[in-house]
Amino acid sequence: xxxxxxxxxxxxxxxxxxxxxxxxxxxxxxxxxxxxxxxxxxxxxxxxxxxxxxxxxxxxxxxxxxxxxxxxxxxxxxxxxxxxxxxxxxxxxxxxxxxxxxxxxxxxxxxxxxxxxxxxxxxxxxxxxxxxxxxxxxxxxxxxxxxxxxxxxxxxxxxxxxxxxxxxxxxxxxxxxxxxxxxxxxxxxxxxxxxxxxxxxxxxxxxxxxxxxxxxxxxxxxxxxxxxxxxxxxxxxxxxxxxxxxxxxxxxxxxxxxxxxxxxxxxxxxxxxxxxxxxxxxxxxxxxxxxxxxxxxxxxxxxxxxxxxxxxxxxxxxxxxxxxxxxxxxxxxxxxxxxxxxxxxxxxxxxxxxxxxxxxxxxxxxxxxxxxxxxxxxxxxxxxxxxxxxxxxxxxxxxxxxxxxxxxxxxxxxxxxx
Amino acid sequence: xxxxxxxxxxxxxxxxxxxxxxxxxxxxxxxxxxxxxxxxxxxxxxxxxxxxxxxxxxxxxxxxxxxxxxxxxxxxxxxxxxxxxxxxxxxxxxxxxxxxxxxxxxxxxxxxxxxxxxxxxxxxxxxxxxxxxxxxxxxxxxxxxxxxxxxxxxxxxxxxxxxxxxxxxxxxxxxxxxxxxxxxxxxxxxxxxxxxxxxxxxxxxxxxxxxxxxxxxxxxxxxxxxxxxxxxxxxxxxxxxxxxxxxxxxxxxxxxxxxxxxxxxxxxxxxxxxxxxxxxxxxxxxxxxxxxxxxxxxxxxxxxxxxxxxxxxxxxxxxxxxxxxxxxxxxxxxxxxxxxxxxxxxxxxxxxxxxxxxxxxxxxxxxxxxxxxxxxxxxxxxxxxxxxxxx
Numbered sequence: 001x002x003x004x005x006x007x008x009x010x011x012x013x014x015x016x017x018x019x020x021x022x023x024x025x026x027x028x029x030x031x032x033x034x035x036x037x038x039x040x041x042x043x044x045x046x047x048x049x050x051x052x053x054x055x056x057x058x059x060x061x062x063x064x065x066x067x068x069x070x071x072x073x074x075x076x077x078x079x080x081x082x083x084x085x086x087x088x089x090x091x092x093x094x095x096x097x098x099x100x101x102x103x104x105x106x107x108x109x110x111x112x113x114x115x116x117x118x119x120x121x122x123x124x125x126x127x128x129x130x131x132x133x134x135x136x137x138x139x140x141x142x143x144x145x146x147x148x149x150x151x152x153x154x155x156x157x158x159x160x161x162x163x164x165x166x167x168x169x170x171x172x173x174x175x176x177x178x179x180x181x182x183x184x185x186x187x188x189x190x191x192x193x194x195x196x197x198x199x200x201x202x203x204x205x206x207x208x209x210x211x212x213x214x215x216x217x218x219x220x221x222x223x224x225x226x227x228x229x230x231x232x233x234x235x236x237x238x239x240x241x242x243x244x245x246x247x248x249x250x251x252x253x254x255x256x257x258x259x260x261x262x263x264x265x266x267x268x269x270x271x272x273x274x275x276x277x278x279x280x281x282x283x284x285x286x287x288x289x290x291x292x293x294x295x296x297x298x299x300x301x302x303x304x305x306x307x308x309x310x311x312x313x314x315x316x317x318x319x320x321x322x323x324x325x326x327x328x329x330x331x332x333x334x335x336x337x338x339x340x341x342x343x344x345x346x347x348x349x350x351x352x353x354x355x356x357x358x359x360x361x362x363x364x365x366x367x368x369x370x371x372x373x374x375x376x377x378x379x380x381x382x383x384x385x386x387x388x389x390x391x392x393x394x395x396x397x398x399x400x401x402x403x404x405x406x407x408x409x410x411x412x413x414x415x416x417x418x
Numbered sequence: 419x420x421x422x423x424x425x426x427x428x429x430x431x432x433x434x435x436x437x438x439x440x441x442x443x444x445x446x447x448x449x450x451x452x453x454x455x456x457x458x459x460x461x462x463x464x465x466x467x468x469x470x471x472x473x474x475x476x477x478x479x480x481x482x483x484x485x486x487x488x489x490x491x492x493x494x495x496x497x498x499x500x501x502x503x504x505x506x507x508x509x510x511x512x513x514x515x516x517x518x519x520x521x522x523x524x525x526x527x528x529x530x531x532x533x534x535x536x537x538x539x540x541x542x543x544x545x546x547x548x549x550x551x552x553x554x555x556x557x558x559x560x561x562x563x564x565x566x567x568x569x570x571x572x573x574x575x576x577x578x579x580x581x582x583x584x585x586x587x588x589x590x591x592x593x594x595x596x597x598x599x600x601x602x603x604x605x606x607x608x609x610x611x612x613x614x615x616x617x618x619x620x621x622x623x624x625x626x627x628x629x630x631x632x633x634x635x636x637x638x639x640x641x642x643x644x645x646x647x648x649x650x651x652x653x654x655x656x657x658x659x660x661x662x663x664x665x666x667x668x669x670x671x672x673x674x675x676x677x678x679x680x681x682x683x684x685x686x687x688x689x690x691x692x693x694x695x696x697x698x699x700x701x702x703x704x705x706x707x708x709x710x711x712x713x714x715x716x717x718x719x720x721x722x723x724x725x726x727x728x729x730x731x732x733x734x735x736x737x738x739x740x741x742x743x744x745x746x747x748x749x750x751x752x753x754x755x756x757x758x759x760x761x762x763x764x765x766x767x768x769x770x771x772x773x774x775x776x777x778x779x780x781x782x783x784x785x786x787x788x789x790x791x792x793x794x795x796x797x798x799x800x801x802x803x804x805x806x807x808x809x
Contacts, residue, residue: 023556023559024544024551024555024556024559026544026551027551027552028548028551028552030552031552031553056553057548057549057552057553057792058552058553063666082568082572082669082670083568083569083571083572083575083670084568084571085560085564085567085568085571085619085620085621085622086617086619086620087558087559087560087563087564087567087618087619088616088617088618088619088620089563089618089619090558090559090560090561091539091540091543091559091561092555092559094559095558095559095560101558101560102558103557103558103560103564104568105568105572105669105670105793107669113669113670113793114553115553115554115557115568115792115793116557117557117558125575135556139556141556141557142557
C-alpha cells in the first residue's frame with residue numbers, strides 16, 4: 001500500500017535542480033481526442049456510429065465494420081487487470097529516472113483491452129477503475145487505480161505525477177482584494193498546501209479581506225501590483241524559486257460595452273490587469289517555475305487563471321470586460337504552448353457571473369467563492385486544463401460547442417422595440 | 419476452401435550470414451550489400467543476373483528496396499519490400515517462390531539487414547507504429563520488453579510455466595551458440611545465471627532479452643533446374659504460410675496466427691511434426707518460442723513448459739532447436755533477426771552448417787513472428803524446407 005508522502009525537507013541549495021524530462025508527447029491526430037477528454041477529467045473512447053463498437057487505440061476507421069464515423073463518448077471506466085509488469089529500464093529518460101515503473105494490460109468492461117499505467121495499490125487480476133489524466137507532456141494517458149480506495153492512494157508517485165495536487169506545495173494567489181481570495185486560500189490549506197502567499201496591491205488602503213487573511217495560519221501577504229512590472233519582478237525575486245502553483249485571480253471589471261463608455265480609460269485598466277497582468281506575471285514567474293517542474297515533491301506544477309466564461313463569447317452588458325478576458329484566454333493558450341516543454345500545466349477556470357458588487361444587476365444563478373474554491377482544488381487534484389464553474393459557465397460552454405455563431409446571435413440580442 | 423498450389427520446382431540456395439557486430443558505424447545499405455555479395459559469390463551469380471529482389475530492413479530510411487536498386491546497381495523486373503520484421507523470411511521466400519513459378523523472375527535475391535548505431539534502437543522504437551506511439555510507449559516506454567513481459571506474465575498465470583522453463587530454452591540455445599563462431603554471446607550460460615540475472619521488466623530478466631546488433635542475412639531463390647545447372651547445393655520448399663492479425667478477439671496473445679494455417683503447412687509438405695529434424699523458431703523472447711512449439715503442433719496448447727522439461731533442445735538433442743543459437747545468443751540484427759532461422763535451416767538441410775550441423779538433417783521447420791504493432795505480434799509465418807541437393 002502507498003505510504004503517506006512526508007513534507008519534503010528544505011531544499012539544499014548546493015544540490016543541482018533536476019532538468020525537466022517528459023514522457024513521450026507524439027500522438028496521432030485521432031489520439032488527441034483522449035487528451036481533450038483528459039483536459040476535462042473525462043474517460044472517453046471512440047464509438048462507431050454505425051455498429052457501436054468501442055475502439056482502442058484511437059483510430060480513423062472502425063475495426064469491426066470499417067465505418068469512419070467514430071465519436072468520442074464517455075465510457076464506463078471499469079475493467080479487470082489481465083497482466084502487469086514493472087519496467088526496470090527504459091530508453092526514454094523520463095521513465096528511466098522514475099524506474100521501476102508499473103504498467104499493464106486491462107480488459108475494459110466496455111470491450112477493448114488497454115495498455116496503461118498501473119497504480120501500485122492494484123492487486124494482480126483485480127477489478128480496477130480507469131482514470132484518463134494529462135501527463136507531464138499534456139497528453140491524456142490511462143491509469144488503472146484500485147476500485148476500492150486505499151489510504152494515501154493520491155500519494156502514489158504515478159498518480160501524483162498525473163495531477164497538480166496542492167498537497168505540500170507553495171502557492172501564490174495574486175490578488176488579496178478579490179472577494180474569493182480568503183475562501184480559496186482556506187481551501188488550498190485544507191487540501192495540504194504548505195504555504196499560501198497572497199499578493200496585495202495598494203497595501204496602504206484598507207480592504208474587507210485583510211482581517212480574514214490575517215487570521216489564516218500558513219498565509220503570507222506580500223506586496224504585488226500586477227499592473228506594475230517592477231512590483232511583479234520584485235516579488236518574483238523573493239518567492240519565484242518557491243512558487244509551485246500560481247493562481248492568477250487579479251481582476252479589474254466595470255460594466256458596459258463600447259457605447260456605454262465615453263473613453264477607453266476603463267478598457268485600458270481592464271487590459272492592464274486582466275491581460276497584461278497575466279503577461280507580466282508569466283514573464284517574471286514563468287521561467288523560474290519552468291526550471292523547477294521536476295524539483296521533487298514540491299516541484300512547480302501549475303499555473304491557474306480564473307477567467308470569465310464570456311472569454312468564449314462576448315456579452316455586451318460587460319462587453320469591454322469580456323474582450324479583456326478573451327485576450328487573457330488567448331494568451332493562456334500561448335502560455336500552455338510555451339510551458340509545455342517544461343511540463344508546467346496551465347489550468348483555466350471559466351466562471352459565470354459571481355455574486356459580488358460588479359455583477360449586482362444580474363439575476364441568479366451566481367457563483368459564490370466556495371464554488372470557485374472547490375472547482376480550483378478539484379481541478380488541481382485531477383490535473384485538469386479546463387474547468388467550468390457554475391451553471392452559467394457550463395451552459396455557455398455547451399452552447400458554444402454546439403454552435404458558436406448561434407451562441408453569438410443569442411448573446412447579442414438587441415431586444416424588441418415598442 | 420481450395421488448397422493453394424504447392425511450391426514444387428523451386429530451390430533455395432546460397433545462404434549467407436554477414437557476421438554480426440554489437441555496434442556498427444556502417445549503414446544498413448552497407449550491411450545489405452555485404453550479405454548480397456556473399457550469396458552471389460557463393461552461387462557464382464553475377465549481379466546482372468538478379469532479376470528479382472526482396473528486402474527487409476528497419477534502418478534503411480529514407481530509402482526502401484527502390485532506393486537500393488539504384489544504390490546497388492540492380493535492375494530487377496520483380497521487387498519486394500517486406501516490412502514484417504521477424505516474420506519476413508518465410509514471407510519473402512513464399513512470394514519469391516511464386517515469382518519463380520510464374521516466370522516473373524529467374525533469380526530472386528532475398529536479403530535482410532540492419533545496422534545498429536549507438537542510438538538506432540531508441541530511434542527505431544520511436545517511429546515503430548502509430549498504435550505503439552499512441553497507446554503503448556507513453557506507458558513506461560518499455561518497448562518490446564514490456565509487451566513481452568505482459569504476455570509472459572499471462573502465459574505463466576494461465577499455463578503454470580516457471581522461469582526455469584524459459585531458462586531451459588535459453589540455456590540450450592547458448593550451448594548451441596558456443597559452436598557458432600559468429601554468435602555474439604561467447605560465454606556459457608547456466609540456469610543459475612539465467613534465474614539470477616538483472617530484472618528488465620518483471621518477469622523478464624536480462625537473458626530473456628535479445629541483444630540488438632548489426633548484421634545481415636541473404637539467400638537466393640531460383641528454379642531447381644537452374645540450381646542444378648549451376649551445381650549449387652539447395653533446399654526445396656515443402657510448404658510456406660503467412661497470416662496477419664489473427665485472433666484479434668483474444669484479450670491477450672497466448673497463440674499466434676500459425677494455428678489458422680498449421681494443418682495446411684503439414685499437409686502441403688506431406689509430413690507431420692514428428693518428421694521435423696530441427697525447428698527454428700523466432701525467439702526474441704523465450705515465451706514466443708514456447709507458443710510456436712505449441713501452435714506448430716509439437717505439443718498441445720499450454721504444454722510447452724513440460725515439452726522443454728522433457729526434451730533436449732541442443733544440436734545433438736532429441737529436439738534440435740535454434741541451432742545457431744538464435745537471436746537470444748547470436749544477437750538480434752533488426753530485420754535480419756527474421757532471417758537468422760531461415761538461413762541456418764538452409765545450411766542444415768544442405769549439409770553446410772559446419773559446427774552446428776544436425777546429423778542427417780533433411781526436414782526443417784522455420785517459423786517467424788513479428789511486429790508488435792500495439793499489444794501483440796501481428797505477423798506470423800512458417801515454412802518447411804527439405805533437402806534438395808546437399809553440398
